[in-house]
Amino acid sequence: MAAFNKPATDMPKQSPEERVNNFNEVAQGYTKELALQEADRCLQCKNPQCRKGCPVNIDIPAFIALIKEEKFIESAKKIKEFNALPAICGRVCPQENQCQKFCIVGIRGEPIEIGRLERFVADAERNAGVETPEMLEPSGHKVAIVGAGPAGLTVAAELKKKGHHIEMFEALHVAGGVLMYGIPQFRLPKEIVQAEVNYVKQLGVEIHLDSMVGKLYTVQELFEQGFEAVFIGSGAGLPRFLNLPGENLSGIYSANEFLIRTNLMKAYRFPEYDTPIKIGKNVAVIGGGNVAMDSARCSLRLGAENVHIIYRRGKNELPARHEEVENAEEEGVIFTLLNNPVRFHGDGRGNVKEIELIRMELGEPDDSGRRRPEPIPNTEWRIPIDTVIIAIGQSPNPIIQQTTEGLESTRWGTIITDEETMKTTLDAVYAGGDVVSGAATVISAMGAGKIAANSIDEYLQKK
Secondary structure, eight states: OHHHHSOOOOOOBOOHHHHTTOOSOSBOOOOHHHHHHHHTTOOOOSSOSGGGGOTTOOOHHHHHHHHHTTOHHHHHHHHHTTOSOHHHHHHHSOGGGTGGGGOTHHHHSOOOOHHHHHHHHHHHHHHHOOOOOOOOOOOSOEEEEEOOSHHHHHHHHHHHHTTOEEEEEOSSSSSOTHHHHTSOTTTSOHHHHHHHHHHHHHTTOEEEOSOOBTTTBOHHHHHHTTOSEEEEOOOOOEEOOOOOTTTTSBTEEEHHHHHIIIIISOGGGTTTSSOOOOOOSEEEEEOOSHHHHHHHHHHHHTTOSEEEEEESSOGGGOOSOHHHHHHHHHHTOEEEESEEEEEEEEOSSSBEEEEEEEEEEEEEEOTTSSEEEEEEEEEEEEEEOSEEEEOSOEEOOTHHHHHSTTOOBOTTSOBOOOTTTOBOSSTTEEEOTHHHHSSOOHHHHHHHHHHHHHHHHHHHHTO
16 A cells, blocks of 8 residues: 555754754644645554554544544544643654554554644644533532642543533642643643643633642542542652762752753743753763653753763663654764763762763663663773753652551552552542652553543442
């Protein structure tokens, strides 16, 4: 078939030389002509395998068929039957490991660029003006949602469309969770996030900001206020550290602090926004995931001259999306692979001056199936460095677990749930997203949110 022979349609993006000097969105999105060209490659399979890889089960052939007919707004509405945040998912979901991984066209050629098409129609709808969908009559039931990140927003939208009264409690001063504080402007513009948040508000969801559950209210107190069910989607915002000598030196950040300052508090626009951030000429980012790539690319834009990604495995083992690794390489990030930090050295005045590394080699596979990195004796060496960003993962903030009697969690701090319902060990309390899975993808959090929303609705219907 001709579709197998046609290459995927490239998406325009800023040149590396241009984008490394600004925080504008790198990927520019499809034009109408490019979207039609890519949609034309879709085979419209009668048994679409692509849906198997989508955590929220979007009817992918249906929305692409509407693009072929140039019914872009209808296409966006079709997506929103399954996914309340398409403009976000179209930008940051790892489609190559999800829907596109199962695309039939991808067996003999390049898979359909489903994410880029999703982004195109979501942007088209936003530019035309988003309409509020029809909703059921009020049910009389009240649900509290803790956390206004991707999991919480998904639960809120799904349950509101079913007629329930929904109130969200967000600890930060803006809604969006990790979408606002964790992902840089050049990858996910904050106005896009707020447009999706506003869609959820349009549905009639109430969002209480600066409202940390566990401090302002406990989960039990939410029930005492008349809520009949509670969903916990508080994310994983507690940084992990290396516990190495010298880690308390000035100039060493957790990725959480660095990205919150840069993204949510707009340090990159200082002094227009009053949050400064100090970045040196030589930066080391420890880790190999998307957060590490984001931290490295932000560092370049903030004025760093040399930025190293330091990762203990090789390039093939990097957990970051291939697209993000490619973008980082194009922008000049230095990949110092098969190396692991062993200590930080100071300048005698309390500032970090050097990072000491040891070279690694890959041994036998570990429990995850990946070859275990092992240090090579007597291969220590040093890099001059004045800023370090530690991006080795996050854990859930334990405040809700500590203030909610009977809510069981793992030794890693993640809340224990039934995978089929997302119900916790407490009646009428559900949880999903990073607070259950640990730091994961936006779409996986949304998938958990959909399961939880259906479970909560079933619970309320039986009352």
